[in-house]
Amino acid sequence: MSNYTKTTVLSEASRTELHDVLNLTGAEVSINNMPAGTAVPFVHYHKHNEEIYGIISGKGTITLDGETIELNAGDWLRVAPEAKRQIAAAADSPISFICIQAKAGSLEGFSMTDGVV
């Protein structure tokens, strides 16, 4: 059995979810492209998963429990499971971002404590 899975994400796709395509078991990853002036049409939170957002290009905002935070390319955020969140592109710019879901508290070691050279 192959020890890897691979896919190519089209840059024009509005949302691409990788969990099922790559057979992920430790995280879900989505790649998102939102046009200027659009927002995710609902507020949501999570039961168990932290979310990690990385802004690849463009700009926008994320509202967390009523606080609105500016987002620009290069910004990375951890959002706690219980935070009520809603992301939006800027009025005058699209936004492209990655969103990672992973179970809060699940990482036991990493890099030097999990990697073996």
Place this chain on the structure above:
Amino acid sequence: MSNYTKTTVLSEASRTELHDVLNLTGAEVSINNMPAGTAVPFVHYHKHNEEIYGIISGKGTITLDGETIELNAGDWLRVAPEAKRQIAAAADSPISFICIQAKAGSLEGFSMTDGVV
């Protein structure tokens, strides 16, 4: 206490690790920029973590248990913990990529089964 953490990653940094900066608990995320003609100078594998690689720009290769796979912008891969891996930029192109570590088998639900609207 704030329900989020945020940082800005400099696009010229060779490697930025987010775990400690963002207080991540479910994954480690690194943003990597390698110049043309360079490679990670060692082969490694993991005890428990799957790795998810996403190529943001440029091109290169990853060698997995001796098999060399071409990498281009938009490619995403899951690499099993036990696979012996080494990533390199192309001879004529830099490569920028994201690497996510998460414990294999740790994700219990996601999106519709973990998210609440």
